[in-house]
Amino acid sequence: MNDMSETEQEMSGSRRKIVLRPTAPIVPAGNIAGSSLMFVISIMSFLACLTLGAVIMVQDTASSWQSQISREITIQIKPEPGMDLEAELIKARDIALTFTGAMDATIVDTAATARLLEPWLGEGLDLDELPVPRLVIVTIDEATPPDFAGMRKALDESVQNVFLDDHRTWVDRLVAMANTTVIIGLCVLALVFMATILTVVFATRGALSGNHHIVEVLHFVGAEASFVASKFQRHFFLIALKGALAGGITAALTFAIASFWASHSLATPESDQATALFGGFSMGAGGYIGALAIVVITAVLTALTTRITVIRTIMEIDLVRSDPTLSI
Amino acid sequence: MIDFDNVGLRYGMGPEVLRDLTFDVPRRSFQFLTGPSGAGKTTLMRLMFMSLQPTRGFVRVFGQDITTIPQQKLPKLRRRIGIVFQDFRLLDHLTTYENVALPLRVRGKEETSYRTDVIELLKWVGLGDRMNVLPPILSGGEKQRAAIARALIDQPEILLADEPTGNVDAPLARRLLRLFLELNKLGTAVIIATHDLSLMDQIDARRMILSGGRLEIYE
Numbered sequence: 001m002n003d004m005s006e007t008e009q010e011m012s013g014s015r016r017k018i019v020l021r022p023t024a025p026i027v028p029a030g031n032i033a034g035s036s037l038m039f040v041i042s043i044m045s046f047l048a049c050l051t052l053g054a055v056i057m058v059q060d061t062a063s064s065w066q067s068q069i070s071r072e073i074t075i076q077i078k079p080e081p082g083m084d085l086e087a088e089l090i091k092a093r094d095i096a097l098t099f100t101g102a103m104d105a106t107i108v109d110t111a112a113t114a115r116l117l118e119p120w121l122g123e124g125l126d127l128d129e130l131p132v133p134r135l136v137i138v139t140i141d142e143a144t145p146p147d148f149a150g151m152r153k154a155l156d157e158s159v160q161n162v163f164l165d166d167h168r169t170w171v172d173r174l175v176a177m178a179n180t181t182v183i184i185g186l187c188v189l190a191l192v193f194m195a196t197i198l199t200v201v202f203a204t205r206g207a208l209s210g211n212h213h214i215v216e217v218l219h220f221v222g223a224e225a226s227f228v229a230s231k232f233q234r235h236f237f238l239i240a241l242k243g244a245l246a247g248g249i250t251a252a253l254t255f256a257i258a259s260f261w262a263s264h265s266l267a268t269p270e271s272d273q274a275t276a277l278f279g280g281f282s283m284g285a286g287g288y289i290g291a292l293a294i295v296v297i298t299a300v301l302t303a304l305t306t307r308i309t310v311i312r313t314i315m316e317i318d319l320v321r322s323d324p325t326l327s328i
Numbered sequence: 329m330i331d332f333d334n335v336g337l338r339y340g341m342g343p344e345v346l347r348d349l350t351f352d353v354p355r356r357s358f359q360f361l362t363g364p365s366g367a368g369k370t371t372l373m374r375l376m377f378m379s380l381q382p383t384r385g386f387v388r389v390f391g392q393d394i395t396t397i398p399q400q401k402l403p404k405l406r407r408r409i410g411i412v413f414q415d416f417r418l419l420d421h422l423t424t425y426e427n428v429a430l431p432l433r434v435r436g437k438e439e440t441s442y443r444t445d446v447i448e449l450l451k452w453v454g455l456g457d458r459m460n461v462l463p464p465i466l467s468g469g470e471k472q473r474a475a476i477a478r479a480l481i482d483q484p485e486i487l488l489a490d491e492p493t494g495n496v497d498a499p500l501a502r503r504l505l506r507l508f509l510e511l512n513k514l515g516t517a518v519i520i521a522t523h524d525l526s527l528m529d530q531i532d533a534r535r536m537i538l539s540g541g542r543l544e545i546y547e
Contacts, residue, residue, distance in 0.1 A: 222407035
């Protein structure tokens with residue numbers, strides 16, 4: 001390639017200098033209307049990064065709930081006439097502590113139980129008058145949880161009216177919810193990528209029809225489809241990279257601003273509501289790496305789509321030419 | 329190098345525009361293809377360039393039946409054929425030099441490897457001082473010569489020229505004809521489609537006359 005700004009040629013028999021301009025690109029950048037495509041890609045990339053961020057946020061929130069719940073189990077004992085409830089509670093606590101993985105066990109005393117029921121039954125509650133179940137809260141080691149089935153069996157054998165709640169139902173529901181959210185998020189991501197591909201296909205076809213004369217000449221001088229494709233591919237890759245970068249950065253900024261707002265509005269009703277729903281508004285390092293991956297994937301996908309579209313278009317040109325019924 | 333065997337071609341359900349064509353283009357040969365306007369000269373040229381496929385019969389280019397050549401192999405075969413279009417088909421954003429160098433550029437050659445050859449050829453066709461000019465600035469004759477230079481730059485085995493003197497005056501037409509003859513002497517088979525009788529009268533060459541879709545050959 002002619003990468004010198006001035007090329008000097010001295011022809012044999014002539015002292016005249018020939019100055020050539022730097023070689024122009026075969027497909028001029030100005031021939032491809034890229035601004036609207038870049039804008040569309042930036043919107044797509046923004047939506048994709050936002051979806052990814054939302055998925056990560058929900059997953060983090062769900063896993064934090066899950067971890068909080070799975071850190072404790074509850075032993076519930078229903079009172080019965082003639083039953084020594086306090087003795088049963090102590091027995092249940094002692095049995096629970098015999099299992100490996102049970103780190104601590106606390107009997108919720110009558111005062112604490114009354115406080116728990118206060119919102120529903122009011123103050124000054126006498127628990128002796130009501131058959132209110134009493135609780136033993138067992139703190140467990142998350143890494144090596146105890147044998148719940150064994151603990152349940154041991155309690156059933158030794159303690160009356162006992163029920164062990166390992167919160168498995170809640171945990172399972174949360175896991176299912178988190179998984180559903182992730183699947184929905186991935187579906188949205190797939191849709192966004194599909195929309196991007198279709199947009200690029202239309203844009204490439206538009207650009208090709210606008211540069212049909214160039215494609216045709218290249219074709220006639222013996223250019224291979226991959227060579228022609230590479231010329232268009234480069235332009236579209238740069239357009240997509242710029243667009244996706246703009247969308248990705250905007251999405252990251254949106255999360256950063258939301259996170260900043262959340263951290264500066266602590267203990268306000270608005271913040272509490274938002275935090276309860278969305279967690280900490282933080283994507284974390286994984287989220288930012290994911291956003292960067294989306295930018296790269298969008299650009300590569302665009303380049304790939306352009307390549308395939310150009311090659312297919314050239315094949316169609318050849319097909320039209322080789323079929324006299326389609327030729328004009 | 330090119331063999332036609334009982335070739336017929338029709339567009340859609342229309343009548344045959346080319347009928348029962350049987351001829352060959354020998355290596356290093358020089359011929360004119362002539363006939364009235366609309367006789368099918370351009371269509372015949374396109375068949376020879378593998379841009380069209382016959383409705384019936386066989387067309388063999390470099391010994392290969394063009395209906396069975398895989399699409400991926402077509403560019404390599406087309407590189408062995410130089411083509412000059414009636415409407416030049418130069419790229420307006422490239423200079424004369426860049427337009428002529430285009431076939432070498434698409435073959436992936438380095439600019440330094442072909443610069444001297446392109447400059448020499450441009451001088452040979454009389455465009456030595458028009459290298460940095462864009463096609464819209466060139467005259468009809470200059471465009472014609474640039475298009476011819478582009479077809480010749482990679483020393484094709486066959487040159488197909490469609491009305492190469494259609495846009496130039498008589499002296500320049502004679503000059504271009506000399507250029508084609510010189511090329512032919514160097515080993516390229518030349519086929520010139522023209523309806524310019526005065527041009528054909530200047531040399532004693534094979535004449536292929538296309539009329540009513542049929543071809544008559546005068547050796």
